[in-house]
Amino acid sequence: MLRLEDVGPGGSYSTIEDLGKLRAVFQYLHEQAVPFHVATIPRAVYISEDGTRYDKGIDDLNPDQFVRHFIQVLKNAQDRQGALLGMHGYTHQYGDQYRADSWQNTGAGFEFDVEDAPETAEPSYAVERITKSLAAFEKAELTPHFWESPHYNDSREQEEIFRSFMGILYQPDLLSIRSLKDLNVYEDLNVYGKTSLGSVYVPAPLRYIHDTASVDAVLAKLNTYRGLAAMYYHPYLEFPQLESVLDGDGKPVLEDGIPLYRYKADAASNLQHLVGGFRDRHFNWVSLHDVVPFSPAHRIEMPIGTKPANILIGNISGSTASDVVIVRPDGTVDVVEGDYRWPRNRQQKIPRSWLSEPFSAEEQLLLADVNGDKMQDLLAFNRQTGVLRGFASLGFSFEEKETLIGTFPNSQVIGSLQANTDGRADLLVRDGDRLLVVLNNTDGITQARSILHIPTDAVIHSGDLNGDKLDDIISYSPQEHLLRLYKNIGDGTWQPIKETAVTPTHNGTQLLASDTDGDGRTDVIIYDSKNGIWDVWQSNSDFTLTPINNSYGPWAAGARIGYTADFDGNGKADIASYDPTGQVFDISLSFRQKQP
Numbered sequence: 128m129l130r131l132e133d134v135g136p137g138g139s140y141s142t143i144e145d146l147g148k149l150r151a152v153f154q155y156l157h158e159q160a161v162p163f164h165v166a167t168i169p170r171a172v173y174i175s176e177d178g179t180r181y182d183k184g185i186d187d188l189n190p191d192q193f194v195r196h197f198i199q200v201l202k203n204a205q206d207r208q209g210a211l212l213g214m215h216g217y218t219h220q221y222g223d224q225y226r227a228d229s230w231q232n233t234g235a236g237f238e239f240d241v242e243d244a245p246e247t248a249e250p251s252y253a254v255e256r257i258t259k260s261l262a263a264f265e266k267a268e269l270t271p272h273f274w275e276s277p278h279y280n281d282s283r284e285q286e287e288i289f290r291s292f293m294g295i296l297y298q299p300d301l302l303s304i305r306s307l308k309d310l311n312v313y314e315d316l317n318v319y320g321k322t323s324l325g326s327v328y329v330p331a332p333l334r335y336i337h338d339t340a341s342v343d344a345v346l347a348k349l350n351t352y353r354g355l356a357a358m359y360y361h362p363y364l365e366f367p368q369l370e371s372v373l374d375g376d377g378k379p380v381l382e383d384g385i386p387l388y389r390y391k392a393d394a395a396s397n398l399q400h401l402v403g404g405f406r407d408r409h410f411n412w413v414s415l416h417d418v419v420p421f422s423p424a425h426r427i428e429m430p431i432g433t434k435p436a437n438i439l440i441g442n443i444s445g446s447t448a449s450d451v452v453i454v455r456p457d458g459t460v461d462v463v464e465g466d467y468r469w470p471r472n473r474q475q476k477i478p479r480s481w482l483s484e485p486f487s488a489e490e491q492l493l494l495a496d497v498n499g500d501k502m503q504d505l506l507a508f509n510r511q512t513g514v515l516r517g518f519a520s521l522g523f524s525f526e527e528k529e530t531l532i533g534t535f536p537n538s539q540v541i542g543s544l545q546a547n548t549d550g551r552a553d554l555l556v557r558d559g560d561r562l563l564v565v566l567n568n569t570d571g572i573t574q575a576r577s578i579l580h581i582p583t584d585a586v587i588h589s590g591d592l593n594g595d596k597l598d599d600i601i602s603y604s605p606q607e608h609l610l611r612l613y614k615n616i617g618d619g620t621w622q623p624i625k626e627t628a629v630t631p632t633h634n635g636t637q638l639l640a641s642d643t644d645g646d647g648r649t650d651v652i653i654y655d656s657k658n659g660i661w662d663v664w665q666s667n668s669d670f671t672l673t674p675i676n677n678s679y680g681p682w683a684a685g686a687r688i689g690y691t692a693d694f695d696g697n698g699k700a701d702i703a704s705y706d707p708t709g710q711v712f713d714i715s716l717s718f719r720q721k722q723p
Contacts, residue, residue: 128357128413129156129401130164130275130297130331133215133234136183136197137171139363143196147386148369150200152362152398155390157208159402162414162720164297165204166215166275166359169263171233176225184218186263196385198267203383205269209720211415213273213297217260220277221247239281253285254319257292261470271469272415272422272718273297273329290326291319292470294423294715295415299330306330308354310418314659314681320472324713325423325682329415333358342397346404355418356410360398368396414720420643420663420679421702421715425467425694427475429710432456438705438712440692441494441503443481443520448696451712452505453478454492458485460505460525467694467701467714482518482525490516495543497567499550504528508540515540535563544589544598546615555589555600562587562600564619578621579613582606588640590649592666599670601651603629603638610638610651612670624670629653641691641700644719652691652702659684661702665722683713 131152134140140149156163170184183194190198204210220236221244230236238256240248257274264271274293279301281289289296290313299306311328333345336358345358372380372387380387390396405412416422429438430453437454444450444464451463461478482505486492489511494503497517505518505525513535518525535556543552546564554565562579581587582604592599597615604611610629613621639652643663651664651672659681664672683689683704690703690712699717706713 128164128329128331128355128415128418129161130166130357130359131362132166132335132359133168133219133361134165134201135168135171135215135219135233136185136194137173137181138232138234139361139366140197141171141181141193143193143384144371144386144388145363145366146193146196146200147371147388148366149362150203150385151369151388151390152365153200153204153208153210155365155398156402159412160209161402161412162209162211162417164211164213164273164415165201166297167201167212167264167269167271168215168217168219168233169260169267170218172218172220172231173233174223174225174231178225184263185267185269186259192384196383198269199383200385201267201269209414211272211718212264212269213275214257214260214264214271214293215275216277217256217263236277237280238277239285248282248285250284250288250319253281253288257289261292287317288319291317291321291323292472294323294325294471295327295329295419297329297331297415299332300328303328306332308332310355312681314684317471321426321475322428323423323426323471324711325715327419327423329357329419330355331357331359336360336397336401337364339397339400342400342404345401346408349405349408349410356405358401360401362398365396365398368394368399416718416720417675418677420675420677420719421661421682421717423682423713424469424471424701424716425465425473425475425714427451427463427465427712427714429453429705429712430455430461430478431710433707433710435688435705435707437492438690439492439494439505440690440703442501443494443503443505443522445502445520445522446696447693447698449692449694452481452494454486457483459483465694467716468696469716481523484518484527491540493540493542495552495554496550497552501550503552506540510537510539512536513538535565538563541587542589544600545591545596546598546619547617548596555587557581557587559583566619576619578619585611586638588638588651590640590642591647592649592670593668594647599624599649601638601640601649605634605636610672612672614670625672627672635686637689639689639691639702641693643691643700643717644721645698646721650700652689654689654702654704655680656687656689656704657684661689663719679715682715 173181216238273295300311369388439452460482490507502520507516517528538558541555546553551567556563586603588601589598600613602611610627612625637654648666653662661679688705
């Protein structure tokens with residue numbers, strides 16, 4: 128893992144030419160398929176001995192042309208070049224006066240726990256600085272993926288504040304010897320503002336790369352090195368290896384108003400040596416979200432008495448993000464239309480009542496888009512009588528509709544699926560060892576057919592495993608330890624394709640299915656709730672399931688129920704866990720990169 132350090136709108140990046148060179152370094156890494164991380168300083172402050180002050184930031188009310196170009200370079204890196212941006216403090220300096228130690232200057236100075244400034248060690252100071260940093264990112268339409276304290280210097284109380292806003296600290300946990308080689312995952316509660324669960328410290332054990340000797344020293348370690356191969360580098364060190372691109376008249380070529388630069392033909396930079404050296408030794412460059420597949424995020428406090436069966440997740444309001452539906456014992460249906468994007472500590476809307484309806488103990492509740500309007504509707508299926516009642520989503524409330532079917536007594540609805548491409552959800556029904564699909568026709572859900580025989584202990588999910596827009600079926604037998612995949616042929620039949628052995632870690636292992644990286648293919652998630660370990664099995668176009676290298680956790684360990692849905696609306700399924708004892712619902716967000 129490579130982190131590019133101390134990138135702000137000043138200092139080594141204070142001219143339009145500097146921005147062209149910075150962009151060229153980003154482009155080189157992108158062309159080499161190296162995911163990279165940019166420790167971004169939102170505001171640059173420099174104070175000279177005569178009192179002259181340089182002060183520019185991406186949160187300037189009316190940014191000048193240079194700052195606009197700086198933001199443009201970062202946005203291009205974020206959106207097109209595979210960069211993950213993070214907050215590296217707010218100004219990475221301290222004070223408004225000249226200091227002999229230069230700590231008043233961005234990059235050189237400490238920002239937190241400054242020796243002669245006790246207020247900088249206070250939690251309130253940490254709140255102020257991270258709040259300003261977050262606001263700057265938001266104003267510039269940039270997404271922060273991590274926090275890193277300048278020079279790794281802060282107080283432990285301040286780290287608790289940072290963890291309450293961000294789930295990942297890209298810095299070593301200085302209280303743990305484990306940080307000498309690997310990341311640390313905590314299940315502690317973060318209690319500033321809104322309570323949230325868990326955090327991850329990600330160190331850079333290979334430390335600072337700054338010259339040929341440091342590159343050679345790191346590469347020499349790799350034959351025996353066992354640990355997280357993460358390091359950081361200042362991109363301005365590459366600038367002497369770059370040259371301006373000139374047109375036929377010898378004038379600099381501009382791209383988006385910024386001079387175009389490239390590496391010299393005979394360049395042999397330290398970054399090039401580093402990138403090639405790791406590849407030659409069979410290491411793969413990865414991103415933070417390859418190492419940490421999910422980021423600890425938000426917590427929802429549930430009403431007292433909420434049962435797992437009465438928590439439904441789906442898109443009922445028409446937004447791109449999932450909503451949480453809570454059915455109270457008295458039949459009141461509340462909806463939490465949450466904002467689960469970064470950062471944590473967002474003020475959430477209070478639950479709002481969408482329906483008041485008595486449901487019998489025999490009725491099984493689920494969400495499915497029955498009418499194809501891209502909003503999921505509420506269904507109540509009576510397992511004894513087979514009667515299915517429907518309540519259509521209007522985007523702000525549920526409206527009762529007619530009974531849809533009444534032909535499957537003593538059965539169970541597994542969930543919805545896309546049997547075809549008409550946009551309306553069909554249903555999977557379990558009748559003993561038979562699996563039925565109930566097709567949703569224009570006049571309601573009416574046509575059913577038996578499609579498969581399944582083991583009596585099978586756990587059933589559906590999802591598009593190969594990206595053809597048709598939902599396939601996933602069957603997991605805990606007794607046989609077999610995962611069976613059935614392909615949707617498109618003519619109303621499903622055919623067995625693969626069998627994969629899955630050894631559960633304990634009897635409470637749970638199986639979930641959703642697209643965690645946004646590639647259009649459903650992945651399988653295995654949740655060991657006892658130990659809080661989550662494993663993703665990546666789905667490929669040939670129906671092969673491949674476990675990704677890194678488990679996530681421990682996070683949300685205990686007698687909990689797992690869920691998966693796209694809570695933040697970024698097109699990637701997140702994970703969640705419900706604690707029935709504490710009546711809380713915890714969410715971790717996915718920022719996983721699409722797999723090649």
